[in-house]
Amino acid sequence: MGGMIRHGSVLPVLAAACIWMTIPSHAQNRGVYPLGMSAINSGVLPESTFTYSNQFLLYTRDEGKDNEGKTLPVTGNHSVILDMNTITWVSEERILGARYSASASLPFSKNDLTSDLQGNLSGGSGFADSYYVPVILGWSWTRAAVRAMYGFLAPTGRFSAGANDNVGSGYWTHTLSTGQTFYLTGTKRLSLSAFQMYEFHSVQEGTGVHPGETFDLDYSLLYSLARSRRFQLQAGPAGYEQRQTTARTGPGISLAASEERYAINGCGLAVLGVLPKRTSVGLKYFKEFADRATFQGYSLQVVASIGF
Numbered sequence: 001m002g003g004m005i006r007h008g009s010v011l012p013v014l015a016a017a018c019i020w021m022t023i024p025s026h027a028q029n030r031g032v033y034p035l036g037m038s039a040i041n042s043g044v045l046p047e048s049t050f051t052y053s054n055q056f057l058l059y060t061r062d063e064g065k066d067n068e069g070k071t072l073p074v075t076g077n078h079s080v081i082l083d084m085n086t087i088t089w090v091s092e093e094r095i096l097g098a099r100y101s102a103s104a105s106l107p108f109s110k111n112d113l114t115s116d117l118q119g120n121l122s123g124g125s126g127f128a129d130s131y132y133v134p135v136i137l138g139w140s141w142t143r144a145a146v147r148a149m150y151g152f153l154a155p156t157g158r159f160s161a162g163a164n165d166n167v168g169s170g171y172w173t174h175t176l177s178t179g180q181t182f183y184l185t186g187t188k189r190l191s192l193s194a195f196q197m198y199e200f201h202s203v204q205e206g207t208g209v210h211p212g213e214t215f216d217l218d219y220s221l222l223y224s225l226a227r228s229r230r231f232q233l234q235a236g237p238a239g240y241e242q243r244q245t246t247a248r249t250g251p252g253i254s255l256a257a258s259e260e261r262y263a264i265n266g267c268g269l270a271v272l273g274v275l276p277k278r279t280s281v282g283l284k285y286f287k288e289f290a291d292r293a294t295f296q297g298y299s300l301q302v303v304a305s306i307g308f
Contacts, residue, residue: 048307
């Protein structure tokens with residue numbers, strides 16, 4: 001399925017602090033991974049030596065949830081817009097039987113936090129934290145494809161402790177991740193994909209706060225509605241999960257806030273069209289539900305890639 005391989009070039013990228021925010025209780029509300037980005041063809045490497053991928057990601061949240069999942073009496077809106085630009089290089093060399101690859105992701109972000117009572121509280125735009133994956137190993141078999149990756153998020157986005165226009169996180173993040181795609185039929189028309197990432201955060205510059213570490217999960221089940229030698233259309237359910245696994249600690253973090261663990265759940269639909277000349281375009285929508293210790297909303301994502 002050459003079309004599926006081309007879309008596999010959309011590698012996981014991160015967007016730094018614009019994906020999480022701090023509220024008065026000093027609770028950490030999100031990890032740095034933009035959820036849902038790697039839900040499609042998670043285990044597949046691109047065929048091309050070089051691939052350019054662009055993802056337009058919109059996250060909007062207007063419902064606050066406490067640590068028990070109950071709705072908080074707060075009104076307002078938190079929105080994040082991301083434009084992710086990723087260059088992926090795939091070598092012909094093999095390591096441990098896997099093709100070797102690497103990628104670099106340069107994101108631009110615009111975020112806004114608005115209260116119905118107090119108006120605009122914070123917002124910023126500009127170049128955000130960049131993400132680099134120097135080690136990507138990809139294996140492929142007749143009925144499955146698997147990737148294993150190490151990456152790091154560099155705090156290249158603007159950040160100043162206490163500022164209300166930050167677009168960066170102010171800390172480094174190291175990641176270990178893996179993606180799998182399983183073809184459930186001999187014709188490869190039905191595919192199950194899953195992507196897992198673990199985030200290791202360093203101490204935030206200027207605040208001394210150490211964010212809690214995070215586990216991320218994306219997934220999808222896609223069926224080829226139409227397929228020919230020049231065009232393929234895949235569609236099916238998709239979703240994501242995120243869990244805080246360790247405490248957030250540091251100056252000003254209360255014991256109650258440190259004991260909180262955010263949990264995020266989202267489900268929706270993904271559609272992918274594969275076009276001639278190693279080009280693909282896709283659309284994903286996720287609605288969040290049963291979240292804890294965070295803000296709940298939805299995500300709309302438009303993706304495109306082209307191989308050279």
